[in-house]
Amino acid sequence: MTADPCLPECGVARFLSLLEGPWATLIVRELLRGPHRFTELRDGLPGISPHTLTSRLRQFERHGIVIRTAYPEIPPRVEYRLTPLGEGLRDVLDAMAAWAVTVPDGESTVTA
């Protein structure tokens, strides 16, 4: 990729530049179910490392897709919530899921 500093003109490319890695979209999927705490997100995403989760979450914050709210309590509690912009991703995720059901099973990895 050319690593364009500004957002690309093409809408698809713009989407891609904001939801880079494979985990990014999955995190949004979890957040679409409502606000989540850090550990709740980690539980809902088997295999993700806290490093990756933090990294994606911070990027989403910068892009205005999620809002991070820290409650100064003991024990500390932090809540991640989608912004209206982030909520708009629901249509995209729905489209992905709708398409996925049309994919025949077992044709990935060796068809053998």
Next chain:
Amino acid sequence: MTADPCLPECGVARFLSLLEGPWATLIVRELLRGPHRFTELRDGLPGISPHTLTSRLRQFERHGIVIRTAYPEIPPRVEYRLTPLGEGLRDVLDAMAAWAVTVPDGESTVTA
């Protein structure tokens, strides 16, 4: 990622496992405009290397998203065309583009 051998249950995850890298989706975008030859695809995707293009195209073939047709002519001509399954991705790409227009400009990279 856990690198599950089978397609994930979650539709979103299934989509993600088939359209891995950032170029993958962009290639589909080009193909949605109709059948393309190798060089046409390369021209429409500034910055992509033949290696990457071939790699993604081959994967799409394996997953039944595109059909590769080689015409035994001189000079050789190869055409890549979306299968009905691949055509179904149009809704997803449309959703991405529709969402992207709601993203405010200039908030990516340093807000400064």
Next chain:
DNA sequence: CGGCATCCTACGAGATACTG
């Protein structure tokens, strides 16, 4: 609990060169 710092790996991708 909710991170952050550091180190390391895996893989998509770029560059270059060569072939049917």
Next chain:
DNA sequence: CAGTATCTCGTAGGATGCCG
């Protein structure tokens, strides 16, 4: 024209450990 082969690189992501 349409690739293939090799090598290197960038970056998402994993592992581990520590801190407020």
